[in-house]
Amino acid sequence: MNSRRQLIFLVTSFSILSILTCSKLALSYYSTEKATQTSLAKQYIAIAENIENGLDTAAYERFLQTRQSDASVIQYLEEYRSRINALYVYTLLLDDSDVAKVMLSAVPSIDDRLPIGFPCTVPAKQVNQAKKGMVYYTNIIKDAQHGVYLSVGVPIVNDAGKQLGVMAIDIEASHLGAISDEVINSNKIIFTIDIVFAVILLLAFFILRKWHKTSLKQDLFESEQMYISEMGKVMKSIKSSRHDLLNHFQVLNGLLSLQKYDKASEYLKQLTVDSKALDLSLRISNPVALILFQSKWELAQSKGIELLFDTNSEECYQMESMDLVKIFSNLLDNAIDATETYEGKHPRRIVLTFQAQGTQTVYSVENPAILSAKEQKSLFQKEGYSSKENTDALRGNGLKIISQTVKKYHGTIRFNYEDEMVRIQITI
Structure with a gap:
């Protein structure tokens, strides 16, 4: 199905390209032909004006009155016709028609x-242009008797400024098509380059599109792996909680059987406090974030680590849910690993903070750790870093994934280590 779509895309693209190229050729041919006609017409208009300027207007007025051919005027017109190699040089009379x-x-x-x-x-x-005293030139005229030609004309005006008619020239124009063909042929290389360039652009677009789809698939695969991993931890936590709950029920049942009601009541109150511990510190409506943070809270609790969440009343997530999972799954895993092995003066506590600052959100994770100078330098390097050896491939590249995801949102990462406390701050 995908191959068929690609084939349709390529066929459609090449069809559009062919239509555009043919349209450009046709337009170039038409514009070249019109430019050639205009240039030729303007040249002969200038000649017609010269003929009109040298015409004996007094003799021509006498001819108009008598309608008897004037040999001197005809000879004058013939001399110009022969000199410029025109088909006809003639005068026109304008009437009401x-x-x-x-x-x-x-x-x-x-x-x-x-x-x-x-x-x-x-x-x-x-x-009608000539009647208004304007010069004119026609388009190509095809006539069975006179052939292919175009005509130009300028007004004939006497000394008193009266228009007597039109001085016209007919020029043979069958060669104009050949001129246009010659121009088109001379531009074939340019047209070929245009076609090649368009094909290259099309192929580049197709390659970039394919690369983008591959990149999206890779991101989706990584997100799915992360999500599956976290869901597995949640399921494991649920099974563990179910087992613990059964144990608690057995203890309560034993206390009640022994009629130690005060002890049972105290035990039940403690269970209530423990069950609300997460709810009191975690008030998050995003379901993906909730699952992630709950699984990490359960993991931290199982290792004797206190995990606190300090968020604004109005949550600010400036990223997609899967990217949020990528960042905080790795941050919290590294923080839990470092805190688990920590043996120092600080309590084994991790604090995750969300804080809105204008249009941005600042995320920070703070935990105790003892890092050597080499370990501090290794943080956020290209190869990634984990303070605890782990065979999980995602964990080994954790900070690299964080850096790449933050870069995607044009965010910043700040790392601070002071007095055996690690603080990583991300602003997006």
């Missing part, structure tokens, strides 16, 4: 000559 009329034209051959008043193929949009 959206169709411009060809007036005088310079053409490649006599067969191509256009009669005066011949309807022009310039689109209505550009005709």
Whole structure:
């Protein structure tokens, strides 16, 4: 099932990548073609303006009145047409319609000559631009008779500022597609690099995703091992408590049978005090923390060690439950080991404190211990440390696990050893 999901993920990713790449190629081709058209059109607009500036407007006005061809004007247009190798150089008449009329034209051959008043193929949009006295250029026009071309035009204005028509040029444009193809071909290396880069990013994402899942599995495995270990200790404690309870019942039964009611009452009161010892010092609502601390309390009691919990009325847990188990299971195990072997002036007591400080919580464990200089230096080193030899792999790497977990939450660890008292403080 997992392999199928990975296959679907890869196929989908490569499909999206292919679509994006093709879209980029199409966009590049279109933008290149438009840029080429615009550049060519602007070049010929400048030429058309030069032609208009050199035109004999008085002779052209006489032609408009008589509608008789003016050889001098036609020759002038032909000279420019030949010089710039254009398809047509011609003038247009603008009237009330959206169709411009060809007036005088310079053409490649006599067969191509256009009669005066011949309807022009310039689109209505550009005709309306010309009526407003604006220059214009068209998109590529494909015509069965005249081929593939684009047209530019500038207004013809006399000395008095009156618009007489339009000076237009038609330019052969079949080569523009080849120019766009050439630009695309020259950029193939860039496109190839883009594709390779995208594939590398995709693979990197896939590898990082797989690594993250593996890391999560490892963390989950460690947490499960820790949780199973603590649950085993709880079950062991429950069995022990059940056995002790049966013994207490037998003692009470014996005292009652002997009618020593005062002794039975005193014994029962002591049992009540002992059963409430944990409840009086431990007021924690988090079920995972409660199980952990209860198991450690039972362990400490079995070794003759007093374990006290000093917490705020409002508990502050700044970490996930499994990470809390990782930290305090190892801290308390090490504290219990050190206190069990301690033979000094301090009582065999461990104090675990939670204290809120603003947005952070300070956790500390304090216990008596006698540590050599080497043992003090070994605390929180990469290889970990335990003050008591233990075959449990989790115990041997206890402080290393604590350091890694605290680092995960960008917290800090402080270690203090003074007057045979060890204090480890964690701020998260």
